[in-house]
Amino acid sequence: MNFKLFALLPALALAGIALFLPSTAPAGEAALPSGYKVLEPIRHGNLTVFPVVAARSHDTQEFLTLDEGLRSGEVIVTESGSVQPLIRRRLPPTPSGAQVNQLVLVNNSKRPLILLAGEIVTGGKQDRVIGKDRIIPAESDPVDLGVFCVEPGRWTGSSVKFDSRNGAMAQPAVRAKAMADKDQAQVWSEVGKARESLALMVPAPSAAPVRATSSYAGVMQNQEVKQQVDSVAEPIQRNYQSLIRQLRDQNAVGVVVAVNGRMVWADIFASTNLLEKYWPKLVRSYAAEAVVTRTKDRSADIGQAQDFLNHMDGRHETVDSEPGLYRQTEIAGDGFRAFELTSLLPKTGFDLHVAKMAE
Numbered sequence: 001m002n003f004k005l006f007a008l009l010p011a012l013a014l015a016g017i018a019l020f021l022p023s024t025a026p027a028g029e030a031a032l033p034s035g036y037k038v039l040e041p042i043r044h045g046n047l048t049v050f051p052v053v054a055a056r057s058h059d060t061q062e063f064l065t066l067d068e069g070l071r072s073g074e075v076i077v078t079e080s081g082s083v084q085p086l087i088r089r090r091l092p093p094t095p096s097g098a099q100v101n102q103l104v105l106v107n108n109s110k111r112p113l114i115l116l117a118g119e120i121v122t123g124g125k126q127d128r129v130i131g132k133d134r135i136i137p138a139e140s141d142p143v144d145l146g147v148f149c150v151e152p153g154r155w156t157g158s159s160v161k162f163d164s165r166n167g168a169m170a171q172p173a174v175r176a177k178a179m180a181d182k183d184q185a186q187v188w189s190e191v192g193k194a195r196e197s198l199a200l201m202v203p204a205p206s207a208a209p210v211r212a213t214s215s216y217a218g219v220m221q222n223q224e225v226k227q228q229v230d231s232v233a234e235p236i237q238r239n240y241q242s243l244i245r246q247l248r249d250q251n252a253v254g255v256v257v258a259v260n261g262r263m264v265w266a267d268i269f270a271s272t273n274l275l276e277k278y279w280p281k282l283v284r285s286y287a288a289e290a291v292v293t294r295t296k297d298r299s300a301d302i303g304q305a306q307d308f309l310n311h312m313d314g315r316h317e318t319v320d321s322e323p324g325l326y327r328q329t330e331i332a333g334d335g336f337r338a339f340e341l342t343s344l345l346p347k348t349g350f351d352l353h354v355a356k357m358a359e
Helices: 008-019 066-072 172-181 184-201 205-213 216-221 223-246 272-291 302-310
Strands: 036-038 042-044 047-055 076-077 103-109 113-117 118-122 127-131 134-136 143-149 251-260 262-269 315-320 326-333 336-343 351-358
Touching: 036 251, 036 302, 042 223, 047 143, 047 223, 047 262, 047 272, 066 076, 066 113, 066 272, 076 326, 118 216, 127 172, 134 326, 134 336, 143 184, 172 184, 172 272, 172 336, 172 351, 184 216, 184 272, 216 223, 223 251, 223 272, 251 272, 251 302, 262 272, 262 302, 302 351
Parallel strands: none
Antiparallel strands: 036 047, 042 047, 047 251, 076 103, 103 143, 113 134, 118 127, 127 143, 251 262, 262 351, 315 326, 326 336, 336 351
């Protein structure tokens, strides 16, 4: 869809966008297998984002995001052995030395905390990326946090605590290596590819510092790189945020993402509220993926996006669960991997986040 046509969407939304929704399907029409419906896309260059609406939404107001917790100071992330929080019950001792693939997190808030795979925390001895979706209980004791390093060239403390570097999210290629492959060497390899591709895109004077730093988050904050990413991200972010406002009552909950006409990713949330919180960092991660794969040879259509979202039957499922807190299900299928984070807290029992990647 071009931008002139997309500019009419708010008016269409007010006049009758419900025609697109699963809940308004004619009597006798089969329900969508996934419970989600894909709408017409927003395109910019080789990046295509398909908005997704759901048959229903859930109340997620009680949940805290990582960015919110770090900004308020209620959530602390630090190297192993460096934090001395309030211990609420007797626990086995935590490791005393810093380790590449381990951080310690404490949630001091009265709200459960959501962590999404791909969220980047900067500081400590190295920048890290969260390795899997999970929920941390309210007022938690120290939790060993499985992470992967996205800064292979540093092992010295830049700060004791970590922050989220303006809400950074790794691009899909890096997220996939952490979530599906769970392999530090492959994460480093993908970070290196991204850094080199981004260096090739910027003028020579700016390329040198991009190549010099080993920090993935630092590269993404380079002014030249940021301009390239923002040139793709900002138009899509603005247009979809406008559409989200119009579709709030119709449960806009996520997106399907295509780069160069190929479906690469989907992020679906339990509510519009959660989607809005994560949308700015997600759209920049999708844009980063697009700018390092600049060629454009074809366009994705709405039917392909709906098929991608509907197809969740896998050959194998792996379940990781903390009783009464959450269940994470990994589904391995033909040409895809999907991850479902289900809240098991009282009065929930629904999927907080579903991520699907093409393989």
